[in-house]
Amino acid sequence: MKKELFALKGTICYSKNQREMIFMEDSYVVCENGVCAGVFSQLPEEYKDIPVEDMGNRLIIPGFTDLHLHAPQYAYRGTGMDLELLDWLNTITFPQEARYADLSYAKKAYSIFVDDLKHSFTTRACIFATLHRPATELLMDMLEESGLATMVGKVNMDRNGSPELQEESAKASAADTRQWLEDIKGRYDHTYPILTPRFTPSCTDELMAELGKIQMEYHVPVQSHLSENFGEIAWVKELCPTSRFYGDAYDMFGLFGTKPASNTNAAHTANNSAASTANTDSGISNDSANGINICPTIMAHCVHSTDEEIQMIKDQGVYIAHCPESNTDIASGIAPVRRYLDMGLHVGLGTDVAGGFSLSMFRAIADTIQVSKLRWRLMDQSLAPVTLEEAFYMATIGGGSFFGKVGSFEKGYEFDAMILDDHNIRHPQEISTRDRLERLVYLSDDRNLVGKYVQGRKVI
Amino acid sequence: MKKELFALKGTICYSKNQREMIFMEDSYVVCENGVCAGVFSQLPEEYKDIPVEDMGNRLIIPGFTDLHLHAPQYAYRGTGMDLELLDWLNTITFPQEARYADLSYAKKAYSIFVDDLKHSFTTRACIFATLHRPATELLMDMLEESGLATMVGKVNMDRNGSPELQEESAKASAADTRQWLEDIKGRYDHTYPILTPRFTPSCTDELMAELGKIQMEYHVPVQSHLSENFGEIAWVKELCPTSRFYGDAYDMFGLFGTKPASNTNAAHTANNSAASTANTDSGISNDSANGINICPTIMAHCVHSTDEEIQMIKDQGVYIAHCPESNTDIASGIAPVRRYLDMGLHVGLGTDVAGGFSLSMFRAIADTIQVSKLRWRLMDQSLAPVTLEEAFYMATIGGGSFFGKVGSFEKGYEFDAMILDDHNIRHPQEISTRDRLERLVYLSDDRNLVGKYVQGRKVI
Structure with a gap:
């Protein structure tokens, strides 16, 4: 074909x-x-x-490349819109995601999601599944069948979930992740795995260290959340007192972009293969060299990133998934996208279903422009609103380049x-x-x- | 029927x-x-x-009642979204509205508008036409035919327009307005006239005084714009140096709600008829008494209203048309709707096409909730976000009550x-x-x- x-x-x-x-x-x-x-x-x-x-x-x-969305959350998009992030996770998201332990429910839910995504303006997407391996593999099977090109992550979470939605231990989570990567080896033409620690509050240091090892071993990229909400950021500081800032709590384990191996705390040797074997076809940048730890990484949100964090994002080539609709709905705030663009960071757009309610990447473009105007008006007139051309670029090349020449x-x-x-x-x-x-x-x-x-x- | x-x-x-x-x-x-x-x-x-x-x-x-939108602007909705209010008016809006001097263009444009409005979630609307009488009457004919219940205003503007879009004089504008009201007398069952001074920068004091007279004589309600944008507010202060605040520049001429006649500068006797003969069917509040000047009024936006202005809005029962999408698109800001609700003001929702791009009142509800969250996060955590129930109320009874029991x-x-x-x-x-x-x-x-x-x- x-x-x-x-x-x-x-x-x-x-x-x-x-x-x-x-x-x-x-x-x-x-x-x-x-x-x-x-x-x-x-x-x-x-x-x-x-x-x-x-x-x-x-x-x-x-x-368009949707750089950040949650497949299991599509089922309840557009409901429960009155909560902030941490309450929203506990009250709505975790109970709903727990249902994907049931494969027949997963099949019903993911059929709708994949069909709607196929008929949306999205051609590529980086997708969070749930922590359930069988349901994640089912989702990948369906996405492969859809013809879209996607990266999909089995979610890791071994703390602060709920009795129904939490992995038994860091070891169990890591073992299940390895099993998943083995299961799908060679199975897909255009559906790729991506490591997906939910976010720092959901993953112990031990699990993060395991994921760092898996990343090096399997050369898979990584996606997670960063500096979305004030409550979340304060919590990360508590949970990782030695981290200098939120992003550092990923970087400590080699899960924050590309950098000289000597700088990483993850105890792994450098790697000069492609970013990911599983992603060979995806064209992810492959300019590694001895002594470089390549970990292509997407961090969603970056609404409240500090100067230090932004500098590390730049230095290590981390992709920012800007999710304006979600950041509005969960009342997180408005990310300083103009600043990110002017600094030459990699910025793509995400619908973040179901923090966002719409799958439409055209809407993500509109939302990007709209919230940038409000940010300009209400917060900081030194950062000019984002133009149509810029937002279109973010939705196409901005996020697409995570997949290669796209x-x-x-x-x-x-x-x-x-x-x-x-x-x-x-x-x-x-x-x-x-x-x-x-x-x-x-x-x-x-x-x-x-x-x-x-x-x-x-x-x- | x-x-x-x-x-x-x-x-x-x-x-x-x-x-x-x-x-x-x-x-x-x-x-x-x-x-x-x-x-x-x-x-x-x-x-x-x-x-x-x-x-x-x-x-x-x-x-749903759409309390504020511009029929002629529907033609270019969703384009030219990179400008603030005053530039947007001069660069895009005035040249486009000037085209409605041509009745065949008006017919083409309004056919699309009315058909789309009919198939939208709107049952009632308060609509700005253009300054052109024939095109305004054509629009009213079409709206009557659609079955919707609407109030429509021939726009008044005798200054600061463009060579193609400005009335010759205050007298000519007033005469044309009277002619319009005479023309349509008894012509419609559910299409009502509403006086429509574009906004203070477009209307000389002389024209405002004439409109005050016409309001008293014909008992028609009034719609205009208020405190939308900082540049606009500063300009009004220049143009009306004796006004205490923007709303006062309407009130000086009896065009700002209901109040004891003795307080109005408009030299008219009190009136104890219904708010409007033309609107008898519309059910507009009719609790007048001798000595009361009844001028049911809608003011769109009120994004930056001062305490004094808000108090007058309350005291004189002025309706606020909250237009969150427009206020975002033209980068005006976010109105403190929570405050207005808590004070018991009359607040309805407007799409403000084409400052807003969408005719959907469901979207206006969503936008109301969304921007209230951003306002809470970015500006003032003492004003809680608007809930689904509150925004639904605004879209139904909030704006509907301007038409009576609706x-x-x-x-x-x-x-x-x-x-x-x-x-x-x-x-x-x-x-x-x-x-x-x-x-x-x-x-x-x-x-x-x-x-x-x-x-x-x-x-x-």
Whole structure:
């Protein structure tokens, strides 16, 4: 299926860079073996005989990467929206996640989630499952079947859960994680494992140290939560009194990005393989060298990160998953995304279902712009609001680059594309292509998505 | 059509009071001559033979009142979202509104607006048109035809517009307004005029004084904008140096709610008729007495109102149209709605299209809750976030009461009802009726609306 050579014709929109977009009407984007061969206003001679699907004036844009969401929480999205993080976890989230011990419930719930994700604007996603290995593997099976490209994590949590939702011990959690990684070895083409310590309050030092070992051994990337909520941050300080700041509590165990091995406390030798064997296909940056501990890491939120923490995020190439809807719903605050962008950090967008209620990455773009305006107005007028172009970049290349060359139509990028029909967003006047895109950001729903390709595969 | 007697059966949800809701499954709401006869778990003997439409487990809720939106701006909703109020007006809004001088353009644009409004969650609305009389009357014709109940204002603006969008003089503006009110006299059953000075920067003192006279003469209510943006507020102070605060610049001309005639500067005698002849059917409060100047007034925004202004809003019964989406998009700020609710002010919700981009009043409810959380987190932890119940109340009775007994299913309320089918918001587990409603707040779109009644009329 990936061996195809074809072109889509339509109104093509993608990021030129972080601040500018390219809009090309009646143009072609060519896919060759799952990879973009470029965008052309006229098909070059070498492609003149390839199949062309003409989308008319529909928009063709790169797929979006949802850098942070919780599959089991999709079941109760949009409910229980009156709580802050820690209460929300204990009252709603933990009891609901405990249900995934029951595989038949998991099947029912994940079927809905995967079907809706497939029909959403997301082509790639980094997903938290639950601590349950069988349900996590089931979710991965379903995601593989969907055609999307995803990273999925069996969650680790050996403390501060509930009687129904907590692993027996650090050792048991680590053993189960190894078992999971063994179970799925070679099983998927485009579904990848990602280590997922829930967050510091859920994982003992012993478990974190085990995960550090597993990371080095299996070369899997890592995802977790960071500096989301004041109560959470204070709690981490209590639980890890020797950490200098929240992020340091991950870094102490080698779970916070890429750095010289000599600096890590995790007692492992350096590793010069790809970031992850399981992720060889995903294109995760592979510029390791002896003496470097490569741990591609996503940290969700970073709403209240200190200067020191931000510096370490930068120095160690940690990805920030900005989740504006969730940060609003759980009343966490508004992350200083303008600052992160200006510092050149890796910032992608996450829906954080079910802290966020919507799967729509267009909505995540809109929310990013909107909360940045409120932050500017209410908190700090030195940080200008985020523009449409910048938020679009975050949703495409910003998060996509965690998967490799993903999120653009430039030559060499993996071919993730969405076809958008916006005729139902009616207007009496002529409007520009940029206006059409801006309207989709604010006004689209799943009806506007009429085609989706991931790595060259036609998914819908 | 209004003489019908019938019942709808389903899962009925409405506000018990500002803080609590009533949820009744398998129950009946009875409509008698356009008015609610009550909600019953079993149909009383007297109604046992009336036609019953069984909606199964669909939700039946009162209609929503959109207390503030601009019909001509619907054409460019969701575009040009990078500007603050005054720049946005000059760069985008004024040139776009100028197009409504062309009646054929107006017809094209308003057809889309009215059709979308009809199929939205709105049953009642207070709408700004443009300064053009013919286009305003066309809009009113179309709205009447739609079956919705609306108040519509020909906009007044005789200064600080653009060459294409400004009336010739205060006198010309007043004359045109009188002509408009004469033109439509007796023309509509459920479409009402409302005086609409755009905002103080657009109206000279002379025009405001004329409008004060017209208000007294025609007994029409008034809508305008108040304390939305810092630049705007400073400008009003310059333009009206004798006003004590922004609201006072309306009050000086008798355009700011209800108060003893002796306190008004507008040189008119008191009036003891209903608030408006044109609005007799609308049920606007009619408790006038000699010596009282009744001017039912809606002021949109009130984001930055001073204590003095808030006190006058309270004392004179002015309605606040809270427009959270717009206040976010144009980076105005977040209004202290908790304070307004606690003070017992009249607060309804507005979409403020196209400062807001969405016509959905469910979204307005969600936005109200969301921004109240950010305000609590970022600005003032003494003002608790708004709850689902409170925001629902604002969208129904809060704004509806500007039209009279509107926004509830209690006996005596006008029969405005919406039938909601939420089966596409899938879930694997049992959920409560309140959860179903909360999900519609966050996740609904027009597909979820399968029936709508206004004043007993079946609209869709």
